[in-house]
Amino acid sequence: MTSSGKLRWFVPDGYLPRESSHGIESHEAACLLNVSGADAHVAFTFYFEDRDPIGPVELTVSALRTWHVRLDDSAILGGVELPRGVPYAYTVTSDVPIVLQHSRLDTSAGAYTLFTTLAYGE
Amino acid sequence: MTSSGKLRWFVPDGYLPRESSHGIESHEAACLLNVSGADAHVAFTFYFEDRDPIGPVELTVSALRTWHVRLDDSAILGGVELPRGVPYAYTVTSDVPIVLQHSRLDTSAGAYTLFTTLAYGE
Amino acid sequence: MTSSGKLRWFVPDGYLPRESSHGIESHEAACLLNVSGADAHVAFTFYFEDRDPIGPVELTVSALRTWHVRLDDSAILGGVELPRGVPYAYTVTSDVPIVLQHSRLDTSAGAYTLFTTLAYGE
C-alpha cells in the first residue's frame, strides 16, 4: 500500500483524569498509523485554555508501523508532562501522510470507560 | 501553524442526562480548537425536536487556545439553560477556521460512561 | 443558516443488545439534524449479514429541527421491528442535506455504556 492519510491532524478534546482505579491508570493515546514505506517524522503541539501552546514534541513513527503514543508518559514526550485534570487539545504534523485516532481510558471515580474518535485531518 | 479547520460545524446528538452520580455532574462539552493567530468569534445555535432553535450564543475562542465549553453551564452560554432529559442538537459557526469535537459524560443510573465524536464540518 | 450536510449517510455498526438493566432499555438512536428551511423527507434502509435489506422506511424531519430516532421503536419505523442480538447496518437518504450521528446505549450485563460516531456521508 502506498502512503495514505493526511499531513496535519487535530484533536480538540484532550483530558487526563486526575484519578485512577482498577489498577489501571487513566490515560489517553494518540494512535498513529504509518502505512508508507518511509519513516514519518511527526511533531505534536499541545494547546490549553489559559496558557501558551507547548511544542513541538518530535517523534518518529517507523515505516509500516503503528504507534499508540501514551500522552501521560513524559518520557515519550521529550520530558513534557501534560497536567492532569486540565482540558487541552493537540495537533500532529507529519512529513509523510499518516492517520490519527484519539482514545481515552478513564478509570476515575471507580469507573472504567473508553472513548475514541478519528481526529480531524487536513 | 496557519489557521486550520472549518467555519461551520454540526452535532446532531446532544443530550444532558437528568441524573448524576459519583459526585460528578452528567454533562456535555463542545471542545473547540483554534490554532490560528486570530481570535475566533463563534456562534452556537441549539436545535430541538419540537420547538424553535435557540441562538445565536456568541463566544470568543482566543488565538492558539482550546476551549472545552460546558453545555450545562448557562453562565457560559449567555444565560441559555439547555433542558436536561431532552434531545437536542447544535451548530457552531466561526469567523476563522476551528475544529469541533463533541463529548458526553453520563453518570446517571449510578453509571459513568463517556462518548465522543468529531463533529461534521463544512 | 442555509441547508447543510449530505444527502446520503451510512452506519455500518448497528446492534440492539438483547438485555437491559438500570431500568433503561438498551437502544440505538439515529440522530438527524436538519438546519435547512425545508422539511427533510428521509428514507432508512436496514442491512443484515444473512438476509435481504429492509426498507425504505420513510420519515420526515421538519425544517430547523433535530430528531433522535429510536431504532428499537417499531412504531416510529413504520412497523419495522429490528431484531435484538443481531448485527445490522443502515443507510439514510434525504431530499435535503442533513447530518447523521449514530449512538448506542448498552445496559446489558448489568452495565451502562455509550458509544457514538458521526456517520459516513456522501
Place this chain on the structure above:
Amino acid sequence: MTSSGKLRWFVPDGYLPRESSHGIESHEAACLLNVSGADAHVAFTFYFEDRDPIGPVELTVSALRTWHVRLDDSAILGGVELPRGVPYAYTVTSDVPIVLQHSRLDTSAGAYTLFTTLAYGE
C-alpha cells in the same frame, strides 16, 4: 442505492484486551457495509508497533450485506490470531466501495465499556 463508500480504510487504534468479564469476551469488530449490487472482495492488513505487518487476509462481503467481522476470531481471519494486550492497527482495501466502522467492547477489569468510530477512508 448505487455503490457508495471508499476503497481504502484505516483504523489506527486496535487493541484486544487480555481479560474479560460478565461472561462476554472482550473483542473488536470491523463493521463493513456493502450497499452495492456486487460482492466486495476485501483484504485486511494488520500493523504493529515492533513487528512487520500481517496480511493480506481476504474476505468477501456479499452485495447488499453488512458484516461485523470479529477481530478476535482467527477462524474468520484465515488463521491469523491477533495477540491480546498488544497495540495494533489495520487497513481494509476493497474492489468495490464499502464503509468501515470500528468498535471495541472491553470487559476487562470487571468493566463493560464500548467505543466506536468511523474509520478514515480514501
